[in-house]
Amino acid sequence: MNRHIHMRMIVVWIGVVSLGVGMYVSKVESNAATYIHLASSYSDDVVGIRQLIHKREQVLREGTWIDWTDWISPSSQSYFQEQKRWFDDAICYLDRGSYRLQLDKVETTTLGTVAYLKQSYMHHGKQVKNQYSLIVKYDPQKRHWVEVEQPFYQKKTTWGTLKVERSDLLRKEHVYQDAIDKGRAYFQQKLDWTPKPIEIKIFQRADHLAQSVKPSLPNWVGGWNEANQAIKLVSEANTSSEWEKSGIVHELTHQVISDLTHDNAAYWLQEGAAMYYEELLFPASSIKMRSEKIWSRAQLEKMNLENLSNQDAVRFYVSCREQYRQLLKDIGEGGMRYFFEEIRKYSRMDVDSSEKIQVCNQRTNRSLQKVFTIFKKRY
Structure with missing residues (x-):
């Protein structure tokens, strides 16, 4: 099977461990949205990472698995297969159009560039919220940022x-x-x-x-x-x-x-x-x-x-x-x-x-x- x-x-629930030393990040709260301001040298990267996160949200709400494959790094076949199963389940489990994904902050760590995310969706009318993180990187061949896997x-x-x-x-x-x-x-x-x-x-x-x-x-x-x-x-x-x-x-x-x-x-x-x-x-x-x-x-x-x-x-x-x-x-x-x-x-x-x-x-x-x-x- x-x-x-x-x-x-x-x-037993325990807290999330902070990974590495982050770049400078400041947050401004406005209308329940979190905006991230970084040093100007990182602004292009943040825009690219935001595009990646927006694409994942869009695909989960409207698209198909094939639309998402171009945004996953080919470096880990096991992660690719895991995400395929996650996506297939999400399409059936989540209330249609309810998926939301928000970039909270970005850090540079010894593990790579880590994007911290806030995720929410509805299941049978009940809201589910959680937070998780992903290693992301810029793929010069694809010419956009891709997700690699969770930070390990x-x-x-x-x-x-x-x-x-x-x-x-x-x-x-x-x-x-x-x-x-x-x-x-x-x-x-x-x-x-x-x-x-x-x-x-x-x-x-x-x-x-x-x-x-x-x-x-x-x-x-x-x-x-x-x-x-x-x-x-x-x-x-x-x-x-x-x-x-x-x-x-x-x-x-x-x-x-x-x-x-x-x-x-x-x-x-x-x-x-x-x-x-x-x-x-x-x-x-x-x-x-x-x-x-x-x-x-x-x-x-x-x-x-x-x-x-x-x-x-x-x-x-x-x-x-x-x-x-x-x-x-x-x-x-x-x-x-x-x-x-x-x-x-x-x-x-x-x-x-x-x-x-x-x-x-x-x-x-x-x-x-x-x-x-x-x-x-x-x-």
Whole structure:
């Protein structure tokens, strides 16, 4: 599936960290609008950045995704894919014509030129406001400013790239390293997965995660991964290292299953595998539930996780894990590898998961039928 989630067990909101040393900025409030005055040498840049912000607002209110692609830097393919999903969701989720985006200030930092933005929109008549920031740069080939991605402190590692919103989170590299090392070694040995460079983004706030995923993201979501995107996780002030390790393995599992199935696995199998291997590699994360509370595969196939309440979401996760556990008992990891080979024959669908739930259910069931005689009566 396209959308994969790890739950936030504790919700704590913390403030935004200021990045770097800014250029001189003064503000004048007039009619609820913020005007930015900078030294004359920066005025052309600010005009260009304002044009970029205005274009994003205009496209979200009136345009299509293709209208926006020219205004995103091609330097990060994962960010490009993330914004495509964000845009597709926003078009459906936001009340038509309600989107507003305002440039608050611009700073030069060690990370680049950072634009601080105020965003607002309506959803079913209710106003939503938040603030976020973007690295922007002038593209001489396009001859206008483009957005790069959110400001991250970055570190190259043996497994890929670690990106964090707060520089102090780089000190937790060993936590993420432990999770990635265990996960990569296990999946390579047991599922014949070929490791590839991994990108991890650690956010300090859940609303910053949502800005990287989609406006409709449920507030209990603490991690995310989609095909061709970065692994994302929220690390708040009191987030434990063990929770982060299990979260990384959960999201890495989604990446592995997407790779092995061309993103065609049923939602229940995707979440079941993520929960199962998270518990297997880091048992402290396990959630228990009475057997009579476990939903059947047929019931799970009819559900969309993101539409469930917090309580039902937990039940969904545990039910998926137990269904995957039973599947492994029936066919073993060797049998699972055959299943991956079969379902990989289907082409990848680059659409929102809600648009392909039924198709993925069908492809999963057909692959299980074809490969495993034991499933003929069940499917």
